[in-house]
Amino acid sequence: xxxxxxxxxxxxxxxxxxxxxxxxxxxxxxxxxxxxxxxxxxxxxxxxxxxxxxxxxxxxxxxxxxxxxxxxxxxxxxxxxxxxxxxxxxxxxxxxxxxxxxxxxxxxxxxxxxxxxxxxxxxxxxxxxxxxxxxxxxxxxxxxxxxxxxxxxxxxxxxxxxxxxxxxxxxxxxxxxxxxxxxxxxxxxxx
Amino acid sequence: xxxxxxxxxxxxxxxxxxxxxxxxxxxxxxxxxxxxxxxxxxxxxxxxxxxxxxxxxxxxxxxxxxxxxxxxxxxxxxxxxxxxxxxxxxxxxxxxxxxxxxxxxxxxxxxxxxxxxxxxxxxxxxxxxxxxxxxxxxxxxxxxxxxxxxxxxxxxxxxxxxxxxxxxxxxxxxxxxxxxxxxxxxxxxxxxxxxxxxxxxxxxxxxxxxxxxxxxxxxxxxxxxxxxxxxxxxxxxxxxxxxxxxxxxxxxxxxxxxxxxxxxxxxxxxxxxxxxxxxxxxxxxxxxxxxxxxxxxxxxxxxxxxxxxxxxxxxxxxxxxxxxxxxxxx
Numbered sequence: 001x002x003x004x005x006x007x008x009x010x011x012x013x014x015x016x017x018x019x020x021x022x023x024x025x026x027x028x029x030x031x032x033x034x035x036x037x038x039x040x041x042x043x044x045x046x047x048x049x050x051x052x053x054x055x056x057x058x059x060x061x062x063x064x065x066x067x068x069x070x071x072x073x074x075x076x077x078x079x080x081x082x083x084x085x086x087x088x089x090x091x092x093x094x095x096x097x098x099x100x101x102x103x104x105x106x107x108x109x110x111x112x113x114x115x116x117x118x119x120x121x122x123x124x125x126x127x128x129x130x131x132x133x134x135x136x137x138x139x140x141x142x143x144x145x146x147x148x149x150x151x152x153x154x155x156x157x158x159x160x161x162x163x164x165x166x167x168x169x170x171x172x173x174x175x176x177x178x179x180x181x182x183x184x185x186x187x188x189x190x191x
Numbered sequence: 192x193x194x195x196x197x198x199x200x201x202x203x204x205x206x207x208x209x210x211x212x213x214x215x216x217x218x219x220x221x222x223x224x225x226x227x228x229x230x231x232x233x234x235x236x237x238x239x240x241x242x243x244x245x246x247x248x249x250x251x252x253x254x255x256x257x258x259x260x261x262x263x264x265x266x267x268x269x270x271x272x273x274x275x276x277x278x279x280x281x282x283x284x285x286x287x288x289x290x291x292x293x294x295x296x297x298x299x300x301x302x303x304x305x306x307x308x309x310x311x312x313x314x315x316x317x318x319x320x321x322x323x324x325x326x327x328x329x330x331x332x333x334x335x336x337x338x339x340x341x342x343x344x345x346x347x348x349x350x351x352x353x354x355x356x357x358x359x360x361x362x363x364x365x366x367x368x369x370x371x372x373x374x375x376x377x378x379x380x381x382x383x384x385x386x387x388x389x390x391x392x393x394x395x396x397x398x399x400x401x402x403x404x405x406x407x408x409x410x411x412x413x414x415x416x417x418x419x420x421x422x423x424x425x426x427x428x429x430x431x432x433x434x435x436x437x438x439x440x441x442x443x444x445x446x447x448x449x450x451x452x453x454x455x456x457x458x459x460x461x462x463x464x465x466x467x468x469x470x471x472x473x474x475x476x477x478x479x480x481x482x483x484x485x486x487x488x489x490x491x492x493x494x495x496x497x498x499x500x501x502x503x504x505x506x507x508x509x510x511x512x513x514x515x516x517x518x519x520x521x
Binding site for chain 1: 192194195196197199219222223226227230237238239241243244267270271273276277280283284287288290291292293294296297426427428
């Protein structure tokens with residue numbers, strides 16, 4: 001069998017179609033940054049361990065460094081560039097701004113995309129390792145600080161801004177209904 | 192990374208046909224382990240057959256009253272499923288104890304079973320490793336082995352299996368279903384991983400080219416009262432240094448039924464059958480739990496730097512069984 005080592009793929013990113021040839025080795029992360037100039041998604045460890053490259057694929061948080069671009073064809077990708085509604089920030093973005101959920105900012109796009117995905121997971125009733133009793137009869141788990149820390153443990157912050165990251169996610173969770181509906185709210189409304 | 196061909200499988204037989212028993216080809220599902228190993232050069236496939244979009248993504252009741260879990264169900268969906276959480280809580284807990292939210296969304300049930308050890312010598316291509324390069328030696332024996340095996344290892348390899356999910360599945364007697372060019376097959380989870388012996392590079396009993404299509408969870412009533420507890424070097428997002436999956440049925444102070452499996456102690460999830468025999472029919476006391484753990488761990492052969500795991504597994508077993516007993520009493 002002859003080996004074909006590249007393909008022309010059409011990627012759906014932030015509601016736009018991009019058709020481009022990719023070497024099969026290209027990760028979604030490298031396609032976003034090097035080919036499509038969407039440099040908001042950051043490369044940290046490139047091994048799936050730090051979460052800096054977190055994007056949403058079909059609405060679910062995903063590390064783009066372990067996702068091959070060619071395997072992403074037909075799936076809907078949302079990056080940090082696509083979470084706001086024009087000039088109106090996503091409530092998670094606004095909460096990170098209002099509460100200084102960062103220091104250097106390098107991990108922040110991944111933190112925000114991860115938090116958006118995480119809040120949807122929580123709203124869908126998913127338990128976590130911090131939840132104790134996972135049986136549905138135990139009822140939904142309140143999104144405590146411990147729950148946020150556990151659910152966000154895939155996103156590292158070298159500046160260790162975790163205290164304010166947790167506060168920002170708590171603030172954003174207060175507008176969970178609007179997040180669940182996927183509708184950005186007015187800037188500052190999260191406060 | 193080596194260049195590779197990429198094909199998306201149209202259906203299960205199409206996937207098996209595309210792979211064509213080629214030792215240089217690999218099935219790609221979530222890719223959370225395979226793509227990482229390709230980056231580091233541990234895996235150098237010439238062809239990937241993408242099975243992520245195969246219609247194996249359902250969790251359904253099976254005829255025997257258990258559950259059938261498709262191979263491409265994500266770890267997240269498995270752990271979130273109401274039937275899994277109510278009937279097999281230790282399985283949901285085991286999945287939730289592994290990796291991160293992002294990785295659980297990507298990773299599949301079939302891929303989880305076939306992930307490779309995180310032994311640092313295996314993942315470093317500049318080092319010898321009998322698993323990666325048969326006959327080259329095992330530096331872990333005299334090197335870094337504080338998180339290596341205490342049970343069932345050999346002079347050839349002391350690496351541990353990294354999966355949490357598989358520990359719970361082993362305790363549940365789950366059955367793995369697979370497809371080959373010659374038809375379907377199945378293997379019970381405690382028979383899936385081969386003994387290490389002097390062939391650590393041969394890891395599973397799956398025939399060449401087989402594609403895992405799903406897992407059956409039998410109707411295990413004791414599993415409704417179960418727990419997975421994992422000890423690691425940080426609070427979250429780390430591999431286990433020891434874990435216990437336990438299910439316990441206590442009536443009138445006596446253990447009627449028990450399931451027990453250990454993680455991070457062997458090259459495979461370790462079904463603690465010796466301990467189970469010591470538990471069933473005995474009074475549900477801390478003394479019984481300690482004796483059962485001791486009986487299982489009598490076979491432990493720790494290395495110079497992982498003797499702590501024997502004590503850890505003993506204490507962990509007693510703690511989890513005691514918690515389950517207290518929960519019954521309430």
